[in-house]
Amino acid sequence: MTIRTKCEICNGILNNIYKLENVPVNLSCIEFENDCFFDTLSFSQCLTCNTIQLDKLIPLNILYETSHNYSSVGKIWENYFILLIKKIQSIIAPLNNSNWTSTQDIQGLQLPINKTVLEIGCPSGKIALNCYDYEKWYIVEPNKNNKIVFNDKIFFIESFFNENLTIDKPIDLIVHSHVFEHIYEPNKFLKKCYELLTENGVMVFGIPNMQHLAENSLSLFLGMFFEHTIFLNKENVSYLMKKNGFAILEIIDYENHSTIYHVKKVRVETINIIPVIKITNYYDIFFNLINEYKSFIEKCNKTISNNPTKDIYIFGASYNTQIILSFDFKPELLKGVLDNCKEKQNKYLYGSKLKIYSPEIVNNNTIVILKNGYYVNEICYQIQEINENVIIIS
Numbered sequence: 001m002t003i004r005t006k007c008e009i010c011n012g013i014l015n016n017i018y019k020l021e022n023v024p025v026n027l028s029c030i031e032f033e034n035d036c037f038f039d040t041l042s043f044s045q046c047l048t049c050n051t052i053q054l055d056k057l058i059p060l061n062i063l064y065e066t067s068h069n070y071s072s073v074g075k076i077w078e079n080y081f082i083l084l085i086k087k088i089q090s091i092i093a094p095l096n097n098s099n100w101t102s103t104q105d106i107q108g109l110q111l112p113i114n115k116t117v118l119e120i121g122c123p124s125g126k127i128a129l130n131c132y133d134y135e136k137w138y139i140v141e142p143n144k145n146n147k148i149v150f151n152d153k154i155f156f157i158e159s160f161f162n163e164n165l166t167i168d169k170p171i172d173l174i175v176h177s178h179v180f181e182h183i184y185e186p187n188k189f190l191k192k193c194y195e196l197l198t199e200n201g202v203m204v205f206g207i208p209n210m211q212h213l214a215e216n217s218l219s220l221f222l223g224m225f226f227e228h229t230i231f232l233n234k235e236n237v238s239y240l241m242k243k244n245g246f247a248i249l250e251i252i253d254y255e256n257h258s259t260i261y262h263v264k265k266v267r268v269e270t271i272n273i274i275p276v277i278k279i280t281n282y283y284d285i286f287f288n289l290i291n292e293y294k295s296f297i298e299k300c301n302k303t304i305s306n307n308p309t310k311d312i313y314i315f316g317a318s319y320n321t322q323i324i325l326s327f328d329f330k331p332e333l334l335k336g337v338l339d340n341c342k343e344k345q346n347k348y349l350y351g352s353k354l355k356i357y358s359p360e361i362v363n364n365n366t367i368v369i370l371k372n373g374y375y376v377n378e379i380c381y382q383i384q385e386i387n388e389n390v391i392i393i394s
Contacts, residue, residue: 001039002057004229008186009236010276012048014055017283018290019043023326024351025058025226027319028066029344036351037062041225043286050281051236052222054229057184060160063226064142074340074378080206080254081177085130087252087260088175088204092117093133115172118196120161121179128154138167163192171196174203178258180237181207181228190244197265203246204262207232212256214285218373220293222286225319235279237261242274257374293371297329300369300393304333307367310391311335314369315379317344317356324371325352338368340382359383362390370394 007014020041030036044055092115114135119128123145128137137154140161150156157165174193183189193203211233213219222231234251237259241248246263253259304312314321317339325331337349338359345356362368362383370392372379383390 002059002184004044004053004055004057004184007046007049007051008053008184008230009051009240010046010049012046012276014044014053015047016042016044016055017052017286020323020326023226024322025062026065026350027225027227027322028350029317029347029356030066030350031347033348033353038351039226041221043221043224045283049236049239049277050279050283052224052231052282052286054224054226057229058226060184066143074375076255076257076375076378080258081126081130083252083254084177084204084206084260085127087262088127088173089131091115091173091202091204091262092131116169117173117175118167118171120174120176121182122177124148125150125154127175127177136169138171140165161189161192163188165192165196167196170198170201172198172201174201174205176203176205178206178208180205181210181230181232184229186230186240187244190240190246194245194265199265199267201265202249202263203265204260206254206258206260207237209253209256209259213373214282214289216256217289217292218376219320220289220323222282222289223373225323227319231282233279234259235277239274239277293324294327296371297324297327300329303367303391303393307391309365310367311363311365312367312369313338313357313362314354314371315339315359315383316372317341317347317349318372320371320373321349322351324369334369338362360386362387364389367391367393 022038023041025037025039042056045052117134117137119139121141123141123143140157142160144156144158210223214222241263247266248263250262312334313336315338317337337354337356339356345358347356
């Protein structure tokens with residue numbers, strides 16, 4: 001266990017504000033109900049910039065003992081990757097993209113035609129395998145999916161991304177998707193990215209829209225848990241970019257799900273002194289969300305008590321379910337977990353004795369607990385299409 005003593009955004013003083021004990025430390029699905037590790041989710045707020053973040057960090061080898069970068073499921077994720085890949089491809093081979101009419105349309109980046117790409121954190125290569133016209137594509141990832149066949153231009157470096165990483169040639173483009181929110185030390189991470197990039201090199205990355213999750217009561221703890229350890233929004237992400245030598249070229253909002261950043265490496269001498277920011281204060285929202293979740297769990301318990309003969313399932317083999325089970329919820333009342341991902345089905349949710357099933361098993365005698373943030377409407381529609389008589393608690 002590592003203790004975070006200073007704010008990872010501005011190096012300010014942290015003040016502890018909340019703790020939740022006995023939370024599963026690994027977001028995975030396991031073959032057997034074997035021994036699992038639990039620890040305390042402990043949150044602090046920076047007294048300088050207001051950023052809320054975890055102050056106790058799980059060792060990476062425990063947190064990511066197994067890969068849980070599963071195949072994306074659902075239209076929301078599918079369309080996100082289409083947008084991200086289109087953006088990346090427009091940088092790799094702009095003249096082969098129908099959106100460009102001349103080299104002047106490339107914002108003056110003047111990057112080489114055959115680019116070398118570094119991707120951080122993807123075992124399945126879902127982005128690399130859908131891009132083309134690059135010279136080499138490196139993927140830094142400790143848990144490579146060996147079931148997937150990669151072309152001879154894709155090279156895996158099977159380790160965590162850190163300051164000791166070396167690449168045998170300069171990098172023109174760095175790519176990462178829903179990785180930055182997992183980084184314990186974002187300033188060190190960005191400094192290494194800056195070092196690896198060529199002059200005028202660029203980076204494209206996507207992160208969850210945590211601000212939308214927080215302000216619309218869609219995720220407990222503002223979307224933070226053992227893996228997402230810092231509340232990130234456009235205010236502090238933009239600050240981090242400028243602080244570490246990146247100029248923001250474009251920010252793309254994908255619905256209210258994700259935010260995609262397109263940034264460019266600039267010369268250090270062109271970086272102005274960046275004053276420390278003070279982001280919007282989410283302290284009250286943080287605690288309002290806790291109270292809302294407690295009320296939701298009370299509603300679940302009441303509905304379950306009033307329907308003693310029903311089969312009760314909770315949707316989502318995810319951290320959201322793990323967190324709900326860590327509150328005053330009785331998991332023994334549940335028949336299991338529902339999830340669309342076939343790779344998760346017939347396994348057990350880490351930290352529980354709950355088996356994971358396909359949503360197709362629901363029937364007239366089913367109650368589904370549905371607290372899945374941004375995806376609630378999509379999932380609710382799916383369940384009602386399978387069986388309109390299912391009782392949904394959301």
